[in-house]
C-alpha cells in the first residue's frame with residue numbers, strides 16, 4: 010500500500026545524526042552541554058536578536074515570556090482567537106485573562122483594528138499565523154499609545170519578514186517553537202529571543218527553577234524546569250544551518266501549489282501582503298462553495314493527509330465566552346492546511362491539486 014502523504018515531516022539528515030551521536034557519547038544528555046549555548050547563539054543571530062534562551066517547547070517559551078514580564082493576576086492580554094490553544098492557555102498559567110481578538114480577513118492574523126483595550130490590558134501576543142506576519146507597524150503604534158508590551162509568537166513563522174525585517178525583532182520578547190512539524194525542529198523545543206539583557210537573564214533563571222545563578226540550590230523566586238536538553242540542541246545546531254534552504258523549499262512548494270490551484274474556483278490561495286514575506290509554514294487555503302470537511306475525507310481516502318484550521322480559542326470549553334468574532338469563525342470553518350513538508354515532490358503537489366480539482370467538480 011502506498012504511504013500517506015503527510016501534512017508535515019521533519020528533514021533530518023547526517024549532520025543531525027552526527028551531532029546527536031556526539032552529544033550521547035559525551036554524556037551531556039540533559040540540560041548542560043555545549044550544543045545548548047551554540048544553538049541559542051546561532052538561532053538568535055540568524056533572527057537578529059541579541060539574546061536567545063532555549064526552552065523545552067514553544068508553550069514553555071511563551072509562559073516564560075509572560076512570567077519574565079511580570080504579567081499576572083488582574084492583567085489582560087490580547088490574543089488572536091484563531092490560533093493554537095497554547096497561546097490562550099499560557100495567559101491563564103500566569104493568572105491573567107486572555108482577551109480574544111478577531112482576525113484580519115486578508116492575511117488571517119490578529120486584526121489591529123479590533124483590539125479592545127482598557128486599564129487592565131498589559132500586553133498583546135502577535136502570532137504570525139501559518140507563516141504570514143502580523144501587521145507590526147499598526148500593532149506597535151497601538152501598543153505605544155496604550156503602553157502595552159508586545160510579545161511575538163513566531164512558532165509558525167521562522168524567517169518570515171515584515172517590511173524586509175525578520176519577525177522576532179519587533180516585540181520585547183519573541184517566542185519560537187521547534188516541534189517536529191516546524192520549519193526547523195529539535196523534536197520538542199522552544200526559544201525566547203530578546204535584545205534586553207536583564208529580561209534574558211530573568212528568563213534563564215525562571216527556566217531553571219528560579220535558581221540564583223551565583224548560588225547553587227538557592228532559589229529566589231518560584232521558577233520552572235523548562236530547560237532544553239543538549240540532545241535537542243544538538244539537533245537544532247544542525248537544523249539552523251539548513252533554515253534558509255527550508256524556507257526556500259516552503260516558498261517553492263507554495264508557488265507550485267499556487268500555479269495549479271489558482272484556476273480552481275472556490276479555492277482562495279494563501280495570502281502574501283505587499284509588506285510581507287510569507288514562509289508558508291503549512292500551505293493553507295480557503296474552500297468556499299464546497300464542504301471543507303468533505304474535502305478532508307475525500308483526500309484522506311486518496312492517501313493525502315490534510316488539516317482543518319484551528320478552532321477559535323474563544324469557543325473552546327476552558328476559554329468559552331459569549332462573543333462573536335466572525336472573521337476568525339469563518340476562516341476556521343473553511344480553512345485547510347495541505348501537505349507541505351520539505352520532502353514533498355512536485356509530482357505529489359500535482360497529485361494533491363488534481364484531487365482537489367476533481368473534488369470541486371464532482
Ligand SMILES: Cc1ncc(COP(=O)(O)O)c(C=O)c1O
Nearest residue numbers: 066067068093095164186187188
Ligand atoms: C502559534 C503557536 N504558538 C505556540 C505553539 C506551541 O509550541 P509547542 O508545540 O512547541 O509547545 C504552537 C504549536 O506548535 C503554535 O502553532
